[in-house]
Amino acid sequence: MDQVLEDDIPMPQAAPVPARYRALFFALALTALAAAGSVRWWLWEAGHVRTDNAFVEGSSTAISPRVGGMVRRVLVQDNQYVRHGELLVELEPEDFGIAVRKAEADLGVVRDESSADLSRIGGAEAAADIARVRLAQAERDLKRAEELFRQDIVAREQVEQLATARLTAQHQLKEAEQAWRKARAEAGLERSVSATAKVRAKQAALEEARRQLAFTRIVAPCDGYVTRKAVEPGSNVEAGRTLLTLVSLQQIWVTANLKEGQVAGVRPGLRVSLTADAYPGRTFHGRVDSIMAGAGAAFSVLPPENATGNFVKVVQRIPVKIALEPGSDPGHLLRVGMSVVPTIELEPEHKQVAGAPFVPPPVPLP
Numbered sequence: 001m002d003q004v005l006e007d008d009i010p011m012p013q014a015a016p017v018p019a020r021y022r023a024l025f026f027a028l029a030l031t032a033l034a035a036a037g038s039v040r041w042w043l044w045e046a047g048h049v050r051t052d053n054a055f056v057e058g059s060s061t062a063i064s065p066r067v068g069g070m071v072r073r074v075l076v077q078d079n080q081y082v083r084h085g086e087l088l089v090e091l092e093p094e095d096f097g098i099a100v101r102k103a104e105a106d107l108g109v110v111r112d113e114s115s116a117d118l119s120r121i122g123g124a125e126a127a128a129d130i131a132r133v134r135l136a137q138a139e140r141d142l143k144r145a146e147e148l149f150r151q152d153i154v155a156r157e158q159v160e161q162l163a164t165a166r167l168t169a170q171h172q173l174k175e176a177e178q179a180w181r182k183a184r185a186e187a188g189l190e191r192s193v194s195a196t197a198k199v200r201a202k203q204a205a206l207e208e209a210r211r212q213l214a215f216t217r218i219v220a221p222c223d224g225y226v227t228r229k230a231v232e233p234g235s236n237v238e239a240g241r242t243l244l245t246l247v248s249l250q251q252i253w254v255t256a257n258l259k260e261g262q263v264a265g266v267r268p269g270l271r272v273s274l275t276a277d278a279y280p281g282r283t284f285h286g287r288v289d290s291i292m293a294g295a296g297a298a299f300s301v302l303p304p305e306n307a308t309g310n311f312v313k314v315v316q317r318i319p320v321k322i323a324l325e326p327g328s329d330p331g332h333l334l335r336v337g338m339s340v341v342p343t344i345e346l347e348p349e350h351k352q353v354a355g356a357p358f359v360p361p362p363v364p365l366p
Contacts, residue, residue: 048343048344048345048346049258049262049265049266049343049344049346050341050342050343050344051256051257051258051259051262051341051342052339052341053256053257053258053317054254054255054256054257054274054322054339054340054341054342055254055255055337055338055339055340056252056253056254056334056335056336056337056338056340057252057253057254057255057336057337058247058248058249058251058252058253058336059247059248059251059252060224060227060245060246060247060248060336061221061222061224061245061246061247061248062242062245063088063089063218063220063221063242063243063244063245063246064239064240064241064242064243065089065091065215065218065237065238065239065240065241065243066215066239066240067091067096067212067215067216067239068236068237068238068239069091069092069095069096069216069236069237070091070092070234070235070236070237071089071090071091071092071231071232071233071234071235071236071237072090072091072092072093072216072233073089073090073233074088074089074229074231074232074233075087075088075089075090076088076089076226076229076244077226077229078226078227078228078229079225079226079227080225080226081223081224081225081226082220082223082224082225082226082246083220083223084220084221084222084223085219085220086219086220087217087218087219088218088219088220088226088243088244089218089231089243089244090216090217090218091215091216091217091218091237092216093213093216096209096212096213096215096216097213099209099212099213100206100209100210100213102209103202103205103206103208103209103210104206106202106205106206107199107202107203107205107206110198110199110201110202111199125180127176127179127180128173128176128177128179128180130176131169131172131173131175131176131177132173134169134172134173135166135169135170135172135173137169138162138165138166138168138169139166139169141162141165141166142159142162142163142165142166145158145159145162146159218243220246221246222246222248223248223250224246224247224248224249224250225246225247225248225249226244226245226246227244227245227246227247228242228244228245229243229244230242230243230244231243231244247336249332249334249335249336250332252324252329252334252336253286253289253321253322253323253324254272254274254286254321254322254324254340254342255319255320255321255322256319256320256322256342256344257296257317257318257319257320258317258318258319258320259315259316259317259318260295260315260316260317260318261315263291263318263320265346265347266288266291266320266344266346267288267347268287268288268289268290268291269287269288270287270288270344270345270346270347271285271286271287271344271345272285272286272287272288272322272342272343272344272345273285273342273343273345274286274322274324274340274341274342274343275340275341275343276333276334276338276339276340276341277338277339277340277341278333278338279333282333284324284328284329284334284340285324285325285328286322286323286324286325286328286342287322287323287325288320288321288322288323288344289321289322289323290320290321291318291319291320291321292318292319292320292321294318295316295317295318296316296317296318296319297316297317320344322342
């Protein structure tokens with residue numbers, strides 16, 4: 001008899017699982033995964049606040065001339081990046097240069113006149129000194145004549161002549177002193193010995209003319225990008241007219257308009273993650289800076305008036321300012337007006353669990 005090999009013995013086969021049990025198993029697994037995902041999503045939503053009603057905002061500066069004139073050069077183009085102090089637009093300086101030279105000439109004339117006034121003061125003062133000497137001599141002569149008259153040495157007529165000479169010297173001295181005071185008043189020395197009023201006025205006019213000349217060079221007040229340029233060489237512009245706008249992307253923020261029911265746990269300083277439609281897959285980071293003191297509709301041009309007519313409750317939006325963290329956008333990818341989706345991470349004690357009462361934050365005392 002041939003020996004039966006062990007490998008040739010057939011092994012027992014497992015009974016096949018019915019199809020309905022497999023379907024039930026997969027259904028239970030999918031239900032468990034969905035339940036776990038729902039619980040995780042609910043827990044995540046309870047600790048975060050998200051909105052798609054958010055936009056990038058930034059500070060912009062309208063560049064306008066302080067003097068009017070003809071545009072000589074425009075040194076920038078739209079969307080060009082400029083630095084603080086860089087020349088943007090230059091006006092024709094010839095007319096303002098002429099005004100500066102005229103003011104310098106007027107100042108020189110006034111200074112020459114001041115020198116002449118000082119000379120007249122010196123002459124008037126010398127004339128007054130001479131009048132004082134003559135009066136003193138006339139008084140001595142009259143005193144001597146009166147003594148000789150008492151001794152019957154001179155006649156009365158001579159004494160009367162010397163008295164008249166003394167009276168004349170007194171009037172001459174008075175006239176000389178008045179002329180001296182008049183010369184000082186005309187030179188402005190009665191109020192200040194450092195400079196006359198005329199000289200100060202012309203110096204102020206010269207400084208103003210130099211300022212007007214300096215205003216023909218319009219420079220950038222800060223770093224930023226040139227936008228909405230509306231000036232070309234040869235244009236005649238007026239003072240105060242906006243020539244271009246300078247947008248600083250280094251000072252941008254996000255304004256998120258949250259619903260009333262979303263601001264319960266929002267506090268300044270909370271961490272925020274931001275995504276932009278323009279850069280899918282890129283996440284920016286920031287923090288809550290402040291919360292507006294009222295709803296956005298309350299500060300609109302035509303605020304709603306709910307005291308009249310039929311009232312329909314509308315969910316209001318509260319603007320929340322979000323500041324970007326330093327280094328979050330080094331390439332300045334975010335531009336003013338872009339739509340973003342901020343996600344605010346709430347603190348554990350402020351998670352929005354359904355049914356939890358809202359406790360308002362304490363108001364700091366002034």
